[in-house]
Amino acid sequence: MPAPALGRGDLATTWQLLSVLLDYPDESLTSRVPQLRAVAGALPEVVGEPITAFLDHVGSADGRSLRAAYVETFDVTRRCCLYLTYFAHGDTRKRGLALVQVKQAYRRAGVEFDADELPDHLSVVLQFGAQYDQDTAWGLLGEHRAGIEVLRMALTERASPWAPLLQALCDTLPELKGDDAEKLARLIDAGPPSEEVGLDLAPYTLDPRLNPSPQTRADLGSSIPVGAPQ
Numbered sequence: 001m002p003a004p005a006l007g008r009g010d011l012a013t014t015w016q017l018l019s020v021l022l023d024y025p026d027e028s029l030t031s032r033v034p035q036l037r038a039v040a041g042a043l044p045e046v047v048g049e050p051i052t053a054f055l056d057h058v059g060s061a062d063g064r065s066l067r068a069a070y071v072e073t074f075d076v077t078r079r080c081c082l083y084l085t086y087f088a089h090g091d092t093r094k095r096g097l098a099l100v101q102v103k104q105a106y107r108r109a110g111v112e113f114d115a116d117e118l119p120d121h122l123s124v125v126l127q128f129g130a131q132y133d134q135d136t137a138w139g140l141l142g143e144h145r146a147g148i149e150v151l152r153m154a155l156t157e158r159a160s161p162w163a164p165l166l167q168a169l170c171d172t173l174p175e176l177k178g179d180d181a182e183k184l185a186r187l188i189d190a191g192p193p194s195e196e197v198g199l200d201l202a203p204y205t206l207d208p209r210l211n212p213s214p215q216t217r218a219d220l221g222s223s224i225p226v227g228a229p230q
Contacts, residue, residue: 006044008134011172013039014047015137016130018169019123021054022082022162025066033059046171050164057161073162079154084120084140087147105140109133122148126169141173149176 006014017040020032033055040051058066073080081087085102089095102119106112111132113119120140129137141148152166 012130015126019126047168050168084144
């Protein structure tokens with residue numbers, strides 16, 4: 001379960017904050033920074049400090065530049081993909097089945113996913129865990145732990161302002177070991193699986209399917225305030 005520093009309430013709050021901040025930074029984000037910073041400040045330092053560092057960046061950044069950087073970071077570069085099943089299944093047919101399984105996991109928890117966004121988007125999974133079923137989300141994140149680590153490493157290498165958010169997320173998850181460490185080594189070496197034949201694509205190069213129009217990511221169907229559920 002959660003890292004020792006976090007109880008279930010703090011974990012829910014952390015995941016909800018990360019869900020909001022890993023979403024597309026629309027024009028309302030800057031005005032919400034004081035509220036979000038107050039919530040982050042009440043969390044344990046291991047997660048509160050990196051989230052606050054990102055909010056400091058948002059507070060000082062030009063909104064248009066921030067949105068352009070988000071698209072360049074997450075919607076173009078494969079290693080910075082926010083869709084969890086992509087790391088495990090890449091361009092293969094198995095990814096479609098994996099997406100169905102994520103939706104079925106939501107359904108078993110009593111949540112019918114009908115948003116335009118894919119159900120494996122990291123913001124969606126984190127919101128689901130924060131507001132509906134922490135244990136199921138924990139399982140989904142754990143299943144894709146190696147991919148999350150690739151994302152963290154890629155953002156860190158780019159000195160991305162979003163890197164602290166992935167560090168905070170990883171600090172809520174188990175350390176990589178065993179099979180997860182092996183999966184990570186394979187991802188770093190070869191990239192996600194691919195069924196493309198006859199194409200000489202280097203790992204993590206541009207994939208047009210990872211280029212949605214820049215808009216706020218769909219949530220699970222309702223407007224959820226930041227904070228741990230009672």
